[in-house]
Amino acid sequence: MNDRSAKYREFFAKYVAGNANPGIANAFALVPRERFAGPGPWSIRCGDGYIRTPDDDPAFIYQDVLIGLDPDRGINIGMPSAHAAWLDKMDLREGDRVIQVGAGTGYYTAVIAEIVGASGTVTAFEIDEDLAARARQNLKDYSQVLVTLGPESAANCLRPTPSTSARRQQLRAGRGSMPCFPAVG
Template sequence: MTKVEDARKFYAQLMAASAGSADPRLEEAFATVPREAFLGPGPWTVVAGRALITGNGRIMTPSADPVHIYQDVLVALDADKGINNGEPSLHAMWIGRIAPRPGEAVTHVGAGTGYYTALLARLVSPGRVTAFELEADLAARATMNLETYDNVSVVHGDAVTSDLPPSDIIYVNAGVVAPPVAWLRVLKPGGRMIFPWRPSPSVGLAVMVTRTDKGFACDPFMRSWFIPCVGASVARSAAKIPDLKRAASSRSIWLTSDRVPDSTATAVIGDLWFSSQAPGSGRKQL
């Protein structure tokens, strides 16, 4: 086993431990998908600590040896735009929570250069992954990086305004003030969506949504910060914006066309609202 293979194997073990998933395929996916294939030629710029906020803390790897990037670090893809490859342990937790299964259909919003798309593709094969990326350069790189993945289609386009395919999983890697209604509607029964909820500059939560026979259940399960999703990151002036405590208490999402916001509303944003009651709980209509 080479030094890089050894580093990748240990990295995969760390990611699986971070995820806390009982699915052994998650560790296998991290061990077999080469991260360096999605980062461009090294040396690479590693983004450390609070660099995403302060602009400091960027470190160049000492060489182009891929062993340097098999750590739980962010790697810059477009430093000027603040776009990076993502924190591997965070994605391991997200992927573990959303539990991809063979044969499922995935839509990946904000695919970047395709690293986490590749992991998802391995986990749902022979199911398909449709990967949306708005940035032309990143979409082109993702298309090239994923050309050997027969079950992946890369779309250079806007996932907010485009028609998403019916999906068992929607995996969102850009912060939204609220998920577009169209995303909820394409979730299949039992489908799951995970997204960074950013209703205000001071609130950033990762939210898991599950489509049940009684409605859309939601679980804000951790703090999370992503770059804004173009076209879905600004609330209308009439919106009811939650503070962190109220946002974290949300347990369901409703379309305003299906149900009028009531006294359980934690947030009302555009055409949907968040409630502190789970789907199927007693209704308190104002």
């Protein structure tokens, strides 16, 4: 990435993170959004549709906007300020283990990976084969990230069981991780 992109990321991170935990702004500043958006020009969500950027200047995507990955299907890289607020509420910390459902091309997976650091783990699920392949490629430098394809895997990880509340209490206390089992049948 070029110096111009780094300058945009630094401002963008402070802008979208607002008053959130400083670690969130730091994570946004470290992740190059254009890597996950693909080559420009890009489709930016505007009202009920999309507008195309005139060129591939990264200034267009370092704004608080949805970037269309597949506008015909309504698949986007989500609104950064909303994700920053949600991540702030999650109170993620170094070493945490996170399950993400709906990885897309991996942008927010990378942001989460920056927050939890090398001692944490992020297991990201994506049901679209092309998006999962793009996420794997985009996230190849994040050793703490595993991208898994298929709705069955995510559904089995999130299925409530009689011990779910006990597991949640353990997770909140920082003990253990949510087990994921392969789909049966």
